[in-house]
Amino acid sequence: MSSLLVDNIGELVTNGVGEGPLGIRRRAAVLIEAGRVAWVGPAAYAPAADRRIDAGGAAVLPGFVDSHAHLVFAGDRAAEFAARMAGERYTGGGIRTTVGATRAASDDDLRATVRRLRGEALRQGTTTMEIKSGYGLTVADEARSLRIAAETSTETTFLGAHVVPAEYADRPDDYVGLVCGPMLAAAAPHAKWIDVFCERGAFDVDHARAILACGQAAGLGVRVHANQLGPGPGVQLGVELGAASVDHCTHLSDDDVAALAGTASDDGSGTRTVATLLPGAEFSTRSPYPDARRLLDAGVTVALATDCNPGTSYTSSMPFCVALAVREMGMTPAEAVWAATAGGARALRRDDVGVLTAGARADLVVLDAPSYLHLAYRPGVPLIRQVLLNGVPQ
């Protein structure tokens, strides 16, 4: 079996045992065998290997885990963005524009967009990326969105309940019946998760509960778009259903925070329901950012993700989200980097990614910088020198 040594690492973020919350090890090396981390330790004691990458004293960290992205769509909404920057408010209404373009697109067009965005993200250090449907909103279009997503990721999410499409606008109960019936049946073979946009103008709490419960009964894990545009019941619904993650969390009451904190595991490893924060959406809708500090201080596990989509957050950059979280959301650089790696893994209930410890997938990033701190300290600078996916240099 061929082995690869990543050697001469100045600062290794393991998210395991080591210095501080990031489990940092200095002057370290990582041995990779069969796509997995086989050994982590001091460079001076590194075992021999067939091949070697010299990190040249740079920082190495686990690849980013982007646990929230909408990549299957056609067209863009640059004009809507421009209108917002001129003072208009985001309401979610633009989703229907993308639904129209997506339905009209060929499979190959959708596939090309997914691959382009996944490639962009990979070059920025993202080694695991969740992909949602949600711009098809017919049985056939949701199924093909997920089929195409599954060509690129195992973390696929059925979001047939993104909005009620125009043709069902005056009979939302019928649309919920479609989502829970034939659409779920066609989507479930290609999906691991189910998600609902639980918000005024999208799905109310009763519809959201019904849809998530059907998905759960079909074997899908639960995630919720919750409390993005205003206060609401989404976060508490997610907790009630044992969601892996409630996403956005921009408008939280004390009860919402307490409900999330109440999902803490007995082993002290964090909360069962993760709060996934999506600062790209607040950036692009010029909205107040979520208060990460409040969640962290209450003991809630926090993840950061891009929410890459053509409406509210057309970025695939996890380093950008890390920088926003530090500058705008009260997170320390260490908290933000943890949330973008190990936090994302928790939000996907994965323990093989987001960490660099023996047995983990060898998904890692070599920075063009001596420390992870530079991700927030040098915003907008391309700091990803090299990415290894499953132990393979990209």
Ligand SMILES: N=CN[C@@H](CCC(=O)O)C(=O)O
């Ligand atoms: N909020 C719902 N869904 C997306 C936005 C989708 C769109 O506007 O196209 C989000 O997570 O921000």
Ligand SMILES: [Zn+2]
């Ligand atoms: Zn989203």
